[in-house]
Amino acid sequence: PARSATPWSMSDAAMPAEKKHADSSSASVVQSLNDTIMDVWFSFRTGSRASDQCLYFMNNGASDDSPEGTLTPRDALPEQTPGTVRVVVISDTHGRHASIGRLPDCDMMVHCGDILMSSRLWSSPGKMDKYRAFNSWLGGPACAHIPHRVVIGGNHDAELEAIGAEAASDLLSNGTYLANAATTIEVGEGQGRKRVRVFGSPSSHGTSGNRGFQSPLVSEAAKDAIAAMHAADQSAGREKPDAEVLVTHARSPRIREAYGDVVLAAHLWGHAHDAYGVKSGMSGSVEVCASIMDRRYRPVNAPIVIDIALD
Numbered sequence: 001p002a003r004s005a006t007p008w009s010m011s012d013a014a015m016p017a018e019k020k021h022a023d024s025s026s027a028s029v030v031q032s033l034n035d036t037i038m039d040v041w042f043s044f045r046t047g048s049r050a051s052d053q054c055l056y057f058m059n060n061g062a063s064d065d066s067p068e069g070t071l072t073p074r075d076a077l078p079e080q081t082p083g084t085v086r087v088v089v090i091s092d093t094h095g096r097h098a099s100i101g102r103l104p105d106c107d108m109m110v111h112c113g114d115i116l117m118s119s120r121l122w123s124s125p126g127k128m129d130k131y132r133a134f135n136s137w138l139g140g141p142a143c144a145h146i147p148h149r150v151v152i153g154g155n156h157d158a159e160l161e162a163i164g165a166e167a168a169s170d171l172l173s174n175g176t177y178l179a180n181a182a183t184t185i186e187v188g189e190g191q192g193r194k195r196v197r198v199f200g201s202p203s204s205h206g207t208s209g210n211r212g213f214q215s216p217l218v219s220e221a222a223k224d225a226i227a228a229m230h231a232a233d234q235s236a237g238r239e240k241p242d243a244e245v246l247v248t249h250a251r252s253p254r255i256r257e258a259y260g261d262v263v264l265a266a267h268l269w270g271h272a273h274d275a276y277g278v279k280s281g282m283s284g285s286v287e288v289c290a291s292i293m294d295r296r297y298r299p300v301n302a303p304i305v306i307d308i309a310l311d
Contacts, residue, residue: 183198
């Protein structure tokens, strides 16, 4: 005979939803525990840095392809010369941005990617929390005094690729997020006002398990965007900027080639932890690898400060 409906049958029907909620809550607890363990482990593994120094370089237009720059206390930097743009460059902070301290006064700060330690070892909610914490840092005492703050992604930042440039810009709202795109900043006053155009691409390459933005399509899109940018300048008869700056996650010579005869004032990148430093490169442009991490993922490298002559 058919079983009659009872309050118990109603309770049975509700059980799957209740079980689903319980399973979801258990998964969240496990994710949170895993994220906490990862935080503690990597904090212990990487340590922190307490130095108040930076690596300072003034571009003199030389081209000797040799490492340069002087380690200088941040409160003892030379006074900025009129007709220059001062840029603070950091990269590969891998979740340790808070250990850097207050960045020096400048016209623009550039972060060349790898905001996170890993795109694989933390939960999705945990990783998004870390991006929000990084955004708070961008808008907090360490950076808020800097009028222009430019950020790109790196291969450890796969979530930024997954959510797309518009959502990533919203997530990192205290900076200007660039993904194969450009922004122009103005420095100076009155007739001495200068325009600096910054193109940023998260492109990189390598064998890491963190593979964000490493498709060859990313670098090809960057080259196409640079070519289109210069073609639009020419067709519209726009005045050229006073300086062009290229920001990539890895060094990316092929993207640089897209500039053709256009002289770059600076090429800024990270990714290669063992290539940290600054030098005068091709045609007198400044070349900077600004990873704060060494090869063992210790945040021992100082922020790099460069003064670029615009006259």
